[in-house]
Amino acid sequence: MKPDGMLIQSPSIDFHTLLGLGRKVFDRHLGEATDACRRELTPWERFLSCLAAIRDPKAPVGLARHLLAHVTFSVFIGADQEDMLDILERCPGMPAVVAETTARGVQAAVITGTLSQWRDAVKAGSSPKVAATVRHGFNRIHGQFCAQGLDVWGEFNTRPAADQTFYLKGKRGW
Secondary structure (H helix, E strand, O other), rough: OEEEEEEEEEOOOOOHHHHHHHHHHHHOOOHHHHHHHHOOOOOHHHHHHHHHHOOOOOOOOOHHHHHHHHHHHEEEEEHHHHHHHHHOOOOOOOOOEEEOOOOOOOEEEEEEEEHHHHHHHHHHOOOOOOOOHHHHHHHHHHHHHHOOOOOOOOEEEEEEEOOOOEEEEOOOOO
């Protein structure tokens, strides 16, 4: 069985309260840069941009790397026992609920982590050193985040593997 993962939980952001409090304590609109942005922003880009604006009103809009720990996501993963161990090893510090399923030898897990932790886990799980089945699972998780506008792997190149997966390679090497 190839491991598979589906994004099942993402943060809900109360922009009304955040922006109202920002105006009250900073006497300025924290969403000014996001409101002026010409492209459609995801709620997470908007949130992280507002957080960046707390310290720097001229901060660039987007997924600021130093703020990725401020949003958490949960992923539901199914894999055989051996692959699940490999997956969990690449998710250090991330809480997980793991259980046997009704299918023999197959486990399911819900793993929760910050966007920063998922960035590192997907990078670690998309390495040539990882079994192709595990890499397939992390490639699917990568796709789930990217489909939500959360491509935090811009500093990596994707390199196709012969097994229909891809590697994430740092632009300066592995």
